[in-house]
Amino acid sequence: MAQYRIVSGSVAVISIQNPPVNALSAAVREGLLLSVRAAASDPLVRSVVISGHNGPFCGGADIKEFGNVSHLESGPHLVEIFESVEALAKPVVAAIEGFALGGGLELALACHYRFGHSEARVGLPEVSLGLLPGAGGSQRLPRLLGVRAALDMIVTGRHVAAGEALKLGLLDRLTDGNTVDAAVRFAQSAEGKPLDDRRLGNRPCPPLENIDAFFEEALIHARGRARGAAAPLACVQAVRGAATLPFLKGMELEKRLMETLMTSGQAQASRYCFFTERGAARWTTPTGARWDTCRARPISTAAVIGLGTMGRGITVALARAGLSVVAVETQEHQLDEAQRAVSRMLKGGGGVSYSADLQAAAGADLVVEAVFEDMAVKEEIFKQLSSVCKPGALLATNTSSLDIDRLASCTLRPEQVLGLHFFAPAHVMRLLEVVSGPRTSPQTVAAAMQLGRRMGKVSVAVGNCPGFVGNRMLKPYLEQAYFLLEEGASPELVDAALEEFGFPMGVFKMSDLSGLDIGWRVRKEEGLTGPGVTADQPMRTRRGRRYSPLGDLMCEEGRYGQKTGRGWYLYDRPGARVARSDPWLRSFLEEYRERHGLLARRIDQQEVLERCLYALINEGFRVLEDGVAASPQNIDAIYVFGYGWPKHRGGPMFYAAQVGLARVLEGLEKYHKAHPDSPHLQPCSLLRRLVASGSPPIHKWSEVVKGHRSQL
Numbered sequence: 001m002a003q004y005r006i007v008s009g010s011v012a013v014i015s016i017q018n019p020p021v022n023a024l025s026a027a028v029r030e031g032l033l034l035s036v037r038a039a040a041s042d043p044l045v046r047s048v049v050i051s052g053h054n055g056p057f058c059g060g061a062d063i064k065e066f067g068n069v070s071h072l073e074s075g076p077h078l079v080e081i082f083e084s085v086e087a088l089a090k091p092v093v094a095a096i097e098g099f100a101l102g103g104g105l106e107l108a109l110a111c112h113y114r115f116g117h118s119e120a121r122v123g124l125p126e127v128s129l130g131l132l133p134g135a136g137g138s139q140r141l142p143r144l145l146g147v148r149a150a151l152d153m154i155v156t157g158r159h160v161a162a163g164e165a166l167k168l169g170l171l172d173r174l175t176d177g178n179t180v181d182a183a184v185r186f187a188q189s190a191e192g193k194p195l196d197d198r199r200l201g202n203r204p205c206p207p208l209e210n211i212d213a214f215f216e217e218a219l220i221h222a223r224g225r226a227r228g229a230a231a232p233l234a235c236v237q238a239v240r241g242a243a244t245l246p247f248l249k250g251m252e253l254e255k256r257l258m259e260t261l262m263t264s265g266q267a268q269a270s271r272y273c274f275f276t277e278r279g280a281a282r283w284t285t286p287t288g289a290r291w292d293t294c295r296a297r298p299i300s301t302a303a304v305i306g307l308g309t310m311g312r313g314i315t316v317a318l319a320r321a322g323l324s325v326v327a328v329e330t331q332e333h334q335l336d337e338a339q340r341a342v343s344r345m346l347k348g349g350g351g352v353s354y355s356a357d358l359q360a361a362a363g364a365d366l367v368v369e370a371v372f373e374d375m376a377v378k379e380e381i382f383k384q385l386s387s388v389c390k391p392g393a394l395l396a397t398n399t400s401s402l403d404i405d406r407l408a409s410c411t412l413r414p415e416q417v418l419g420l421h422f423f424a425p426a427h428v429m430r431l432l433e434v435v436s437g438p439r440t441s442p443q444t445v446a447a448a449m450q451l452g453r454r455m456g457k458v459s460v461a462v463g464n465c466p467g468f469v470g471n472r473m474l475k476p477y478l479e480q481a482y483f484l485l486e487e488g489a490s491p492e493l494v495d496a497a498l499e500e501f502g503f504p505m506g507v508f509k510m511s512d513l514s515g516l517d518i519g520w521r522v523r524k525e526e527g528l529t530g531p532g533v534t535a536d537q538p539m540r541t542r543r544g545r546r547y548s549p550l551g552d553l554m555c556e557e558g559r560y561g562q563k564t565g566r567g568w569y570l571y572d573r574p575g576a577r578v579a580r581s582d583p584w585l586r587s588f589l590e591e592y593r594e595r596h597g598l599l600a601r602r603i604d605q606q607e608v609l610e611r612c613l614y615a616l617i618n619e620g621f622r623v624l625e626d627g628v629a630a631s632p633q634n635i636d637a638i639y640v641f642g643y644g645w646p647k648h649r650g651g652p653m654f655y656a657a658q659v660g661l662a663r664v665l666e667g668l669e670k671y672h673k674a675h676p677d678s679p680h681l682q683p684c685s686l687l688r689r690l691v692a693s694g695s696p697p698i699h700k701w702s703e704v705v706k707g708h709r710s711q712l
């Protein structure tokens with residue numbers, strides 16, 4: 001699948017043909033090598049242009065082959081092909097339109113010249129697949145750009161726009177016109193000229209002072225970016241090889257590092273995330289409606305009701321997606337402040353108008369309610385929206401846990417009511433939970449999923465239950481963290497274990513960031529704390545189960561987290577970010593344990609991880625059993641893109657499969673025996689059934705789930 005043709009009498013144009021992204025599958029590799037050999041041996045050919053068929057240059061190695069060694073090993077290897085390209089005695093020009101990523105850019109680096117379209121982008125994103133640029137990219141790019149710029153691109157995996165690539169010297173020329181035509185003309189002008197200096201494998205790496213100190217720092221930085229991830233560290237090692245070794249020795253090092261990464265569980269997990277992200281768009285409902293058959297009415301105008309932090313972020317996300325937005329806030333002072341904040345974020349007006357009157361939502365195709373979490377207030381707004389809004393307008397709530405169906409009941413159009421659960425900050429975070437109630441129509445889901453895509457979100461269709469998928473699973477995780485404090489752990493110990501696992505922030509730091517008062521309000525609403533709880537009720541039991549009042553007590557002390565400068569940690573001032581240990585908290589916990597006759601014991605990191613993560617995973621199985629998520633892959637997408645679950649660990653359900661379902665079951669049984677008053681540790685029946693049926697691979701779990709009622 002490489003097209004070969006001769007143009008202008010002397011230029012061989014080799015076009016990679018493998019839609020949609022022209023990935024370098026075995027067939028493409030075969031075709032490329034044959035074409036390069038044909039160009040080398042044809043005396044009429046004096047130069048070569050390599051391009052991508054129908055737009056994109058090349059999306060890199062074929063990721064679908066990675067899990068299958070026989071596919072990966074069939075056909076010539078990329079390193080061999082790129083060596084032949086670089087060694088060709090005729091000038092080779094890469095004509096880059098769309099994108100040249102991973103192996104695609106490595107191919108371009110083996111060419112003698114690189115032409116780019118002005119809207120193209122290039123990058124070496126292998127690190128996000130748990131790999132390194134293992135087809136010479138880690139050795140050629142530093143020789144072209146210098147170590148600093150190359151290391152940045154390789155360790156971050158970022159896509160670089162054509163303009164920046166030109167400045168860096170990665171692209172030789174840009175064109176706004178037809179890239180292949182421009183490359184052909186240039187190739188002809190380079191015919192017969194010396195090529196030695198154009199072969200990056202021949203060049204030394206530009207010198208760098210204080211190499212040891214530079215790479216030490218680079219390693220520390222790489223470790224901090226994704227804790228516990230092996231690929232960024234291997235990338236640093238490979239680039240160090242480029243800076244210190246001859247090309248062929250560097251290539252050997254790259255090969256050794258790549259072989260270790262390629263077969264690692266981390267690469268498997270990262271690859272799984274890649275497909276999970278894309279798979280979330282393919283939703284279905286029990287009525288048979290599907291992503292590819294259900295037509296969605298396009299949404300071009302939206303109204304956002306309530307301009308607190310969430311409402312502002314949602315307004316920005318919608319405006320950036322090209323919608324015309326009316327932002328409504330009934331409190332005048334809040335409206336002015338919000339207008340300034342939104343304009344700052346959008347760097348100007350950006351198609352947003354403002355109003356203090358709900359009537360302004362009358363003409364919108366979609367309304368997103370984003371007022372604070374109070375059911376009575378939301379019900380009143382939905383009642384009003386039902387009569388104010390035009391027929392056909394969709395009514396969405398940004399609630400993070402309340403009942404969508406109850407809100408739908410306040411309207412005369414329950415089939416057009418849904419939840420759009422954004423994550424803070426809403427214009428930055430990738431995840432969107434699209435929540436349907438029992439009466440939400442498939443067309444409504446389709447429209448929301450399409451809108452999510454326009455906003456660049458990973459949108460996941462979920463069913464209606466308290467907390468939906470993400471927050472429902474978070475509850476047992478948080479609960480175990482509180483219990484661990486009661487039993488003798490400190491917030492520092494719990495957070496360190498979770499951060500070492502790979503979360504960007506431990507549970508207590510995260511709670512300080514989002515505000516302890518949010519959970520407090522929810523618990524009050526649920527009747528777990530506050531005036532509804534009578535004095536004769538035991539403090540550490542609710543509805544017959546263990547309950548930790550620690551979070552409530554903290555709020556009663558006015559410790560809401562970063563916003564008050566005090567929470568599970570101490571901060572220099574309200575709003576400051578750097579968490580410091582707080583001696584007050586230590587005494588508070590000691591006094592609490594003493595008051596309740598709790599004996600502090602030594603808790604290790606393994607127990608922290610198992611109790612917190614297994615409780616969360618167990619709830620994930622319940623979510624699947626209840627039909628609130630369509631697949632374990634959807635749960636994993638939610639956790640990776642909304643809750644900071646490390647990509648190199650795939651998501652909670654993937655992690656459970658990787659650890660072994662039998663081991664997770666055994667762990668839960670052990671902890672439930674020790675804590676029988678904590679039902680979240682009681683293994684759910686789906687997990688038991690999966691283990692009983694031999695722990696099938698994750699893509700076969702649906703066969704065991706079958707027969708349960710879907711809430712989607």
Ligand SMILES: CC/C=C\C/C=C/C(=O)SCCNC(=O)CCNC(=O)[C@H](O)C(C)(C)COP(=O)(O)OP(=O)(O)OC[C@H]1O[C@@H](n2cnc3c(N)ncnc32)[C@H](O)[C@@H]1OP(=O)(O)O
Nearest residue numbers: 021023059060061062063064101102103125133134135278
């Ligand atoms: C043996 C190894 C030796 C050497 C090292 C080389 C390693 C590599 O090259 S690893 C691959 C590096 N490349 C990437 O990481 C790029 C991954 N792709 C993307 O970032 C994006 O897909 C895109 C920017 C290329 C296009 O984005 P967009 O237009 O939004 O489309 P989609 O992402 O929805 O993708 C469409 C479709 O294509 C599939 N796909 C994308 N890239 C690849 C690929 N490299 N290999 C195989 N398939 C790929 C993607 O899964 C979508 O299909 P599905 O919807 O069916 O999943």
